Amino acid sequence: MSAPILFVLFPLAVAVVLFLVQERRALVARVAVGVSLFLALVAFLQPIGSLISIGPLSISFQESITFLGRALTLQNSDRFILTVVFLSAALWFGGANIAQTPKMFIPVGLAIASIMIAALAVEPFLYAAVLLELAAILTIPLLLTRSQSAGAGILRFFIFQAIALPVILLAGWILGGSQASVSNVTQLLAASVLLGLGFSFWLAVIPFHPWVPLVMKESHPYSAGFLLCMQSVVFIVIIIDYLNGFIWLRDNAALYPILRTIGTFVVATGGILAAFQQDVRRLFGYIVIMVNGFALTIIGLNTGAALSVLYYKFLPQVVALAIFALSLSIIMKEYPDTSFQNLKGALKKKPFTSGAMMIAILSLAGLPVFASFPTRMEAFEMLADVSRLALIWEFVGLGGLFFAIARLMATLIGEKETEWQITEKPSEIILLGFGTAAILIMGLFPQAVSSILTRLLEIIPYLS
Amino acid sequence: MEHIFNLIPLILLISGGAVILTFEDLRLDLAGLGAVYLASFLLIVQSASPSLAITKLVTGLMAAGVVYVSRSDIPPEQGKASLASRIFKVTALVLIWLVTFIISDNLKSVFPLNYETIAGALICISGGLIVLGTSRNAIRVTLGILVIYSGFDILYTPLENSILINGLLSLITMLIALVGVYISTRHESEYEE
Numbered sequence: 001m002s003a004p005i006l007f008v009l010f011p012l013a014v015a016v017v018l019f020l021v022q023e024r025r026a027l028v029a030r031v032a033v034g035v036s037l038f039l040a041l042v043a044f045l046q047p048i049g050s051l052i053s054i055g056p057l058s059i060s061f062q063e064s065i066t067f068l069g070r071a072l073t074l075q076n077s078d079r080f081i082l083t084v085v086f087l088s089a090a091l092w093f094g095g096a097n098i099a100q101t102p103k104m105f106i107p108v109g110l111a112i113a114s115i116m117i118a119a120l121a122v123e124p125f126l127y128a129a130v131l132l133e134l135a136a137i138l139t140i141p142l143l144l145t146r147s148q149s150a151g152a153g154i155l156r157f158f159i160f161q162a163i164a165l166p167v168i169l170l171a172g173w174i175l176g177g178s179q180a181s182v183s184n185v186t187q188l189l190a191a192s193v194l195l196g197l198g199f200s201f202w203l204a205v206i207p208f209h210p211w212v213p214l215v216m217k218e219s220h221p222y223s224a225g226f227l228l229c230m231q232s233v234v235f236i237v238i239i240i241d242y243l244n245g246f247i248w249l250r251d252n253a254a255l256y257p258i259l260r261t262i263g264t265f266v267v268a269t270g271g272i273l274a275a276f277q278q279d280v281r282r283l284f285g286y287i288v289i290m291v292n293g294f295a296l297t298i299i300g301l302n303t304g305a306a307l308s309v310l311y312y313k314f315l316p317q318v319v320a321l322a323i324f325a326l327s328l329s330i331i332m333k334e335y336p337d338t339s340f341q342n343l344k345g346a347l348k349k350k351p352f353t354s355g356a357m358m359i360a361i362l363s364l365a366g367l368p369v370f371a372s373f374p375t376r377m378e379a380f381e382m383l384a385d386v387s388r389l390a391l392i393w394e395f396v397g398l399g400g401l402f403f404a405i406a407r408l409m410a411t412l413i414g415e416k417e418t419e420w421q422i423t424e425k426p427s428e429i430i431l432l433g434f435g436t437a438a439i440l441i442m443g444l445f446p447q448a449v450s451s452i453l454t455r456l457l458e459i460i461p462y463l464s
Numbered sequence: 465m466e467h468i469f470n471l472i473p474l475i476l477l478i479s480g481g482a483v484i485l486t487f488e489d490l491r492l493d494l495a496g497l498g499a500v501y502l503a504s505f506l507l508i509v510q511s512a513s514p515s516l517a518i519t520k521l522v523t524g525l526m527a528a529g530v531v532y533v534s535r536s537d538i539p540p541e542q543g544k545a546s547l548a549s550r551i552f553k554v555t556a557l558v559l560i561w562l563v564t565f566i567i568s569d570n571l572k573s574v575f576p577l578n579y580e581t582i583a584g585a586l587i588c589i590s591g592g593l594i595v596l597g598t599s600r601n602a603i604r605v606t607l608g609i610l611v612i613y614s615g616f617d618i619l620y621t622p623l624e625n626s627i628l629i630n631g632l633l634s635l636i637t638m639l640i641a642l643v644g645v646y647i648s649t650r651h652e653s654e655y656e657e
Contacts, residue, residue, distance in 0.1 A: 068628035130632045137639045150650040162609045166616035190574045
């Protein structure tokens with residue numbers, strides 16, 4: 001047996017079966033959560049390339065399979081991202097029925113997760129873009145359910161994801177050729193511009209960002225949140241793969257200040273735009289844009305320690321985004337219009353949901369005590385050593401976000417006259433409770449969490 | 465121009481792009497798309513294997529067929545653009561194509577292909593981008609993306625001969641057509657600018 005069969009083909013096959021029985025929502029959710037947790041556990045515990053011994057039986061757990069001349073290869077250094085992706089999938093699938101997602105959410109979500117893993121595994125890695133485009137196309141039926149009409153957001157998402165593929169493939173081809181001769185400046189310039197454009201389309205770097213808040217506004221928040229969450233993890237890892245795949249690109253000193261500047265620009269502009277949002281779903285979109293901006297800034301720091309921080313922040317980020325999306329979905333059952341104006345006093349009607357939502361947003365903003373704080377603090381310390389101006393602009397962005405958060409909190413608290421009541425179901429309270437507890441534990445005991453993850457991060461070559 | 469007979473695919477690409485941009489009759493637009501795919505085939509077949517070129521042609525025509533079969537219910541005369549709008553679009557197209565013809569020669573140092581292939585690809589890509597920039601309805605956006613992909617195929621197929629990648633790209637072309645049709649059935653202002 002090989003790792004790609006277990007982590008790509010097996011969940012893909014399960015996704016197909018689950019798609020056929022999607023009407024049985026409870027069963028589908030249990031199977032998907034079980035499979036995702038199992039795969040996360042295998043990735044966490046089992047070294048790839050070794051023998052699996054079950055009693056007298058020994059199975060060789062190989063790294064790669066070959067298909068039509070191309071290889072899918074998963075190595076030990078991929079185990080961290082495998083664990084994060086499948087753990088995230090389990091988390092999102094676990095809340096799917098409470099969030100009342102479209103029926104196809106879980107099967108399509110599992111297929112998307114496995115295609116994204118295939119994108120990380122494909123060799124040469126230049127072809128990852130093709131698989132990610134497939135995953136993006138698969139998402140559209142998920143974002144556009146039978147009951148809704150397509151708006152500008154989904155159309156723009158479709159356009160940007162579609163255009164990113166040719167741009168990145170062409171850049172990849174030029175880069176592949178340039179490995180042999182790095183003296184052709186025209187080729188290198190063309191490749192850099194194309195690569196930058198392609199990644200900007202993928203990560204919704206400002207000004208290519210409008211689809212993110214629009215998709216959040218037009219689609220089911222849980223489905224759109226899942227897409228944005230998975231993309232913000234996998235795309236960043238793919239970008240790091242690209243940087244490490246080309247020596248001249250990795251060693252190009254001019255690249256990192258550019259990445260840092262773009263990341264800082266995205267965080268600052270995203271935060272300022274977030275300050276003026278009137279809708280929580282749009283705010284979610286801008287927070288994701290800022291999260292991507294932070295990731296680009298960290299890559300721009302160009303040290304192993306910085307990349308370790310980036311990897312550590314994936315898990316807190318995924319948990320917070322999932323809790324944010326789940327609480328939004330629960331709130332929308334009573335408040336279909338999620339504009340600030342309409343959510344007045346929601347805290348007193350849905351205290352657990354509103355509380356969990358605020359904790360998730362505060363965690364994503366990097367406030368102390370919450371999950372993202374330790375990594376955010378470390379990243380800021382590193383950034384301060386490199387560029388204080390960039391740090392100030394990052395704070396400007398965060399200031400904008402805090403302004404939006406303060407406005408949202410004031411709205412949720414509402415009038416004094418409103419009476420407190422609990423309208424959430426026990427299952428909703430339990431799930432949100434687990435999520436917020438996870439956010440607080442990761443924030444209060446960062447060492448405990450990092451010690452668990454360190455053994456997987458230590459085997460990633462470019463982090464050492 | 466290295467081969468004078470390559471004027472035929474270039475003229476086909478130009479007329480196909482102009483038809484898609486200026487007319488809002490789905491049948492005419494799909495005829496334009498067909499012309500673009502035929503021209504792409506004529507350019508690709510010169511520098512890639514005939515089987516790959518035929519695969520691209522068949523996939524493209526199937527994508528156009530999917531769009532036609534699914535959305536042939538759209539009335540041909542609906543959403544007629546004004547003359548001023550058409551003149552503006554054609555002027556923009558002509559200006560961009562002039563730039564395309566000028567810069568294609570420089571790109572020969574980036575892509576090891578002949579002048580006409582690079583010019584043809586850029587004509588397609590720029591035409592598709594203008595269609596995307598001037599359209600708000602899903603079918604026209606889909607046609608724009610398909611034209612861009614056709615231009616990309618002209619450039620990329622001779623460079624990349626992997627069966628898997630070309631197969632996946634053909635699959636993506638088909639999926640783009642299908643998803644475009646799916647979105648268009650839910651779109652608020654279908655075929656109205």
